[in-house]
Amino acid sequence: MDENKKAVNPSVKQETEKTEKLAAHTADSSGELMTNNHGTRINDDQNSLKAGERGASLLEDFILREKITHFDHERIPERVVHARGSGAHGVFKVYKSMADVTRAHFLSDESLETPVFVRFSTVAGSRGSTDLARDVRGFAVKFYTQEGNFDLVGNNMPVFFIQDAIKFPDLVHAVKPEPDNEIPQAASAHDTFWDFISLMPESAHMIMWVMSDRAIPRSYRMMEGFGVHTFRFVNAEGVSNFVKFHWKPLLGVHSVAWDEAQNISGKDPDFHRRDLWDAIESGNFPEWELGVQIVPEEDEFKFEFDLLDPTKIIPEELVPVQRIGKLTLNRNPDNFFAETEQAAFHIGHVVPGIDFTNDPLLQGRLFSYTDTQLIRLGGPNFHEIPINRPVVPVHNNQRDGFMRQTINRGKSSYNPNTIGNGYPLQAKASEGGFTTYPERIDAKKIRARSKSFFDHFSQAQLFFNSQSDPEKNHIIDALSFELGKVNSVEIRHRMLGILSMIDKSLAAAVAFALRLPVPQDPELPMNHSIPADGNPADFDSVIFEASLKSSAALSMANTVKDTIATRKIAFLAADGVDEKSLTKVRAALEGAGAVVEIIAPRLNFIVSEGDEQIAVDHSFLTAASVLYDAVYVPGGTNSVATIEAEADAVHFLNEAFKHCKPIAADTGAAQVLEATYFSKKIPSDFSDQTVLREGIVVGDDADSLADKFILAISQHRFWEREKPRKIPA
Numbered sequence: 001m002d003e004n005k006k007a008v009n010p011s012v013k014q015e016t017e018k019t020e021k022l023a024a025h026t027a028d029s030s031g032e033l034m035t036n037n038h039g040t041r042i043n044d045d046q047n048s049l050k051a052g053e054r055g056a057s058l059l060e061d062f063i064l065r066e067k068i069t070h071f072d073h074e075r076i077p078e079r080v081v082h083a084r085g086s087g088a089h090g091v092f093k094v095y096k097s098m099a100d101v102t103r104a105h106f107l108s109d110e111s112l113e114t115p116v117f118v119r120f121s122t123v124a125g126s127r128g129s130t131d132l133a134r135d136v137r138g139f140a141v142k143f144y145t146q147e148g149n150f151d152l153v154g155n156n157m158p159v160f161f162i163q164d165a166i167k168f169p170d171l172v173h174a175v176k177p178e179p180d181n182e183i184p185q186a187a188s189a190h191d192t193f194w195d196f197i198s199l200m201p202e203s204a205h206m207i208m209w210v211m212s213d214r215a216i217p218r219s220y221r222m223m224e225g226f227g228v229h230t231f232r233f234v235n236a237e238g239v240s241n242f243v244k245f246h247w248k249p250l251l252g253v254h255s256v257a258w259d260e261a262q263n264i265s266g267k268d269p270d271f272h273r274r275d276l277w278d279a280i281e282s283g284n285f286p287e288w289e290l291g292v293q294i295v296p297e298e299d300e301f302k303f304e305f306d307l308l309d310p311t312k313i314i315p316e317e318l319v320p321v322q323r324i325g326k327l328t329l330n331r332n333p334d335n336f337f338a339e340t341e342q343a344a345f346h347i348g349h350v351v352p353g354i355d356f357t358n359d360p361l362l363q364g365r366l367f368s369y370t371d372t373q374l375i376r377l378g379g380p381n382f383h384e385i386p387i388n389r390p391v392v393p394v395h396n397n398q399r400d401g402f403m404r405q406t407i408n409r410g411k412s413s414y415n416p417n418t419i420g421n422g423y424p425l426q427a428k429a430s431e432g433g434f435t436t437y438p439e440r441i442d443a444k445k446i447r448a449r450s451k452s453f454f455d456h457f458s459q460a461q462l463f464f465n466s467q468s469d470p471e472k473n474h475i476i477d478a479l480s481f482e483l484g485k486v487n488s489v490e491i492r493h494r495m496l497g498i499l500s501m502i503d504k505s506l507a508a509a510v511a512f513a514l515r516l517p518v519p520q521d522p523e524l525p526m527n528h529s530i531p532a533d534g535n536p537a538d539f540d541s542v543i544f545e546a547s548l549k550s551s552a553a554l555s556m557a558n559t560v561k562d563t564i565a566t567r568k569i570a571f572l573a574a575d576g577v578d579e580k581s582l583t584k585v586r587a588a589l590e591g592a593g594a595v596v597e598i599i600a601p602r603l604n605f606i607v608s609e610g611d612e613q614i615a616v617d618h619s620f621l622t623a624a625s626v627l628y629d630a631v632y633v634p635g636g637t638n639s640v641a642t643i644e645a646e647a648d649a650v651h652f653l654n655e656a657f658k659h660c661k662p663i664a665a666d667t668g669a670a671q672v673l674e675a676t677y678f679s680k681k682i683p684s685d686f687s688d689q690t691v692l693r694e695g696i697v698v699g700d701d702a703d704s705l706a707d708k709f710i711l712a713i714s715q716h717r718f719w720e721r722e723k724p725r726k727i728p729a
Ligand code: HDD
Pocket: 079, 080, 081, 082, 085, 119, 120, 121, 137, 138, 139, 140, 153, 154, 155, 159, 160, 164, 165, 166, 168, 227, 228, 229, 310, 343, 344, 345, 361, 364, 365, 368, 369, 372, 373
């Protein structure tokens, strides 16, 4: 953990210009008397007004009516997508001036600290759905800059399912629960989704990402973010460069196992929300670096793919990611609804120096986000909700509408005017006025897909080729699971055709699980998103192979593995535990930034060998191995005997083993490991027994055990253990 974090007292809320402004709208009832919404003090909040003790309630009861009416109207429509989310405040600082490429003020000076509000989300599920769905994660950042709000509304995957916004309602209808019975919740494993995907070859690349472990992150704090589209930077001289935005988490990119994800959904459906909240409360502030890939205007056509196609990345080998600044989340919201739920992001909230491209997905999004807030937040004044207000003043001639807060003085609400002395004045570019990049467009009006968008498979191949073996296996398992939940054999079959265009071994492995033949030399799948009368461009001829065969940045296996900061470690202990090794290992792990929790047969405390009381965080009833990153069993004769005989403890270890987590035990506790399934039942014909022992540390010297355990935890998972497969837990 770095020194700054240690110095923070998390009980002191971190303030920024934005959070100070929010304070004006923040209420705290401590020490106050109760009033109704109009300030009249309330004497009885327990009983409604009645005609006599047992009589009917009276319509006159303005206190009852107000309270119930407000309650009746408490809910607003959830977001049509990304309904389930969690937010946090923070700050962004640029490392060095980017003025050579953009005139955006917040990127111009390393002394500037820009307040931000970030909301992470899943896409398909409802507001109350599990955090651990196999799904894309939203990564939306609102920068409250001195030139107005800039919203970077991205995802944790750098590409998208579709190339044109006109297909977005179809995509969302397909993935959401099926319309007749509203099943399944927060899951893509059903017929309508795969029916659509199997007819939309342009989704092939995104499907590889969504079926990878990126779709089941260990934490919001351990996932990347991407702006997805190609945007523009424009500098003070009016020179434009293309830009792709990235967020790189300083803790690395890590995921859970699918079986684990499904278990977490039951044990703690708020797992990611809680993780984010707890990390910030404890002063372990999540951090990401902002990365940019910059492409000069004149290089627009030098790539094998079209920069405007949102189903394509720019591989980092072709254009390196420059890390230009740091985002730190340092303050939880005071009120979920007022801040996180009412936050309104919009890809069209830009500041001078940042501009759009003609990506047809981006262009459609520019319409959708304001439109959706009108229904979700109830009218055109949602920008006045405290969380959405910029930190700079707002002056224009827009007026009135539901819930208007601002009291605009004067008679003129039009421009030009003389009655208001011409104010507010338009801002010159030199005064920070936004000027659109004057891109030259000479074109016919047509509805068509550019032929440069027709290569659907080369980057899907690039992604698959770039994965480690365990990651490839997880993609195969994910597709086998999802298509296994599809009832229509025709859809499964069509998907195998798509997969075989990506990789024959992938298609064969999924076909094996489905017990279906892989279509031999399938025709290039029909793209049903072409118009009824065909596409003016020729569709047939594009089967493409990318020059680049593999890209290291696409595999999570290549990300940070040198820290155990904030990792949660379970200690399984009971009365009679050896407090010396417990204390030493705990001190070493906590010293390295991990969070240790003691789990025992019963709550409250255990009594050690040396008669010390040690506080217990959870009993086996309320804890589960899926909520931890690693597990340790300290010695102590009686404790070990109790743990060995405790079925839940043995289950805990079996499950941790199954999910490839590091496991440690004092030599005196090794017998507990012997009681587990994995010790007894590892198939004896499995040739490479050593991989099964990786990540399992047993020793009697607490210091050296702790060192080895820390190294193992920093590796995250020992996926090789999955090789023999099928260890029930
Ligand atoms: Fe979207 C929400 C990200 C395509 C229409 N989108 C939403 C959120 C994120 C994204 C992170 C949640 C924001 C929040 O936390 O409040 N969306 C994306 C990305 C896309 C994308 C990365 C592709 C690159 N979206 C997209 C298209 C459309 C929309 C093509 C419509 C044409 N998105 C919406 C929306 C939402 C939304 C309906 C729902 C709630 C909201 O906007 O505020 O307007």
